[in-house]
Amino acid sequence: MMGTNNQTTIIKETGNNKQSPQLSDDTGLSIGSVKDLKENWQKWTHEHREYQEHNPFSHNTRPTAAVPQKGQDTYGRPLVGSMTELRGKDAHSNISREVRQLCEVIRDIGEPRDKDGAGDGADDDGKVMSVHFGKLFEHYVTISNKVVGILLRARKQGLVDFQGEMLWQGRDDHVVITLL
Missing domain, CATH: 1.10.10.1540 (Costar domain)
Structure with missing residues (x-):
């Protein structure tokens, strides 16, 4: 194993006994081949997109729940049962x-x-x-x-x-x- 910049090189054996170096960072994601990089990136973007859909401060999503309007009883109040x-x-x-x-x-x-x-x-x-x-x-x-x-x-x-x-x-x- 060799490491630079929080990355560790791991020698991985493939089915035909060839060894190909792979990089692994602190998150545990394997980033050895282009295919792995692409899959990791797609996984991260999917998780981030889901997070942003529930983030009230995100400008690029539409609210999934009905937003209370001024004058309603629930306006300016936290959701019932929430930690807030x-x-x-x-x-x-x-x-x-x-x-x-x-x-x-x-x-x-x-x-x-x-x-x-x-x-x-x-x-x-x-x-x-x-x-x-x-x-x-x-x-x-x-x-x-x-x-x-x-x-x-x-x-x-x-x-x-x-x-x-x-x-x-x-x-x-x-x-x-x-x-x-």
């Missing part, structure tokens, strides 16, 4: 768990305040739990480094409220976050 759908469900449950955990932390370290913002320490009707962003950030950053993103998600779900579009550590430490 499973990953999306897992991500959703993880984010929901983190939002619940953040609300529990606010409830634990927060102070009861009137809905208008004045706090007297009592937890009566008309009171909400509130915490300053700086205090929440310092406490929650040991749990997760995605404090701001989780706060934005919780506000989108209507669980917390705070002033401003985005909170920044240091600059917005005085912003009050209210658990609704």
Whole structure:
């Protein structure tokens, strides 16, 4: 055996006891004769063509399945039962768990305040739990480094409220976050 450029020369005996050299590469494909080269090429092109028919980013194929149009219930959603759908469900449950955990932390370290913002320490009707962003950030950053993103998600779900579009550590430490 001799080898150059990831190819190995194999001496193959044919039926009439003549030896003909064949090349074999890392894929295990035998590329000794022109006929073998042609067969390997045809096999590869057939496999590639089949792959491209199922590739959604290929421009030279027509979709084999009906593509949902805007306004349909399935538009912008992964196929039912696909790995993408499973990953999306897992991500959703993880984010929901983190939002619940953040609300529990606010409830634990927060102070009861009137809905208008004045706090007297009592937890009566008309009171909400509130915490300053700086205090929440310092406490929650040991749990997760995605404090701001989780706060934005919780506000989108209507669980917390705070002033401003985005909170920044240091600059917005005085912003009050209210658990609704």
